[in-house]
Amino acid sequence: MLELSQSDRVFVLTGAGISAESGIPTFRGVGGLWRNYRIEEVASPNAWHRDPALVWEFYSMRRRVAAEANPNPAHLALATLERQLGNRLFLCTQNVDNLHERAGSRRVAHMHGELFKSRCDTCQRPPFSDHLLYQPPTPVPRCQCGGRVRPHICWFGEVPFEMDTIFQVLQHCTIFVAIGTSGVVEPAASFVALVGQKARTIYVGPEEPANRSAFAERYLEKAGEILPHLFPLEGKPD
């Protein structure tokens, strides 16, 4: 178990692995194919220009999978930790599902966007909540301005969200914990190197990540099994 002091500031980075025990598949676990979709054909600006209907079919399928999933003990443990640490915890996720929020986390930085939000690909209308499925025969949705409504997702080749805040918080954290992320996808894979020697660095997940040498401590176990015991949580996660 990690002892936390009053001055500790904890940065938690989560990846697809934390939602695996909730039944949402990771990408790498399936060799680049996600339920018969090749990621680069459905998750890039080129894919959107080439075939927006196929892109929406893919994200509609992911909305369906995520809506059927429930938070697991790892999500719940992080929500409990937030209630204890307040703003001394910064939760940054690469996941686009909403399981952290559904577990009770109030402040989540979704650097790769959110599955249940959409935005216009043309005008500046802010992203909005959207749980609808757009698959044939439902057409690709249109904005009032005439542009197409797209998923609020950071695709390959696009700039992740909230990076200024993330880099600032990384500078001041004393404990960095990465959970269920393969250490391959940038820029998240480099966060651990940025905190360097000044913070305690911990990895949680059943396999060694590609950037394993950057972590001082590694717990090679499933997130749902170890997270409830990793931090000194008061009371049980609810």
Ligand code: NAD
């Ligand atoms: P990844 O698919 O590259 O790697 C998943 C990692 O999770 C692997 O290292 C694996 O060992 C680990 N893992 C598997 N089961 C686990 C468990 N029970 N507990 C802890 N770890 C476990 O995922 P990534 O590094 O997050 O990067 C891939 C990209 O895929 C990200 O951009 C992410 O946005 C996206 N993605 C998101 C979701 C989601 O929102 N739930 C699902 C799939 C992919």
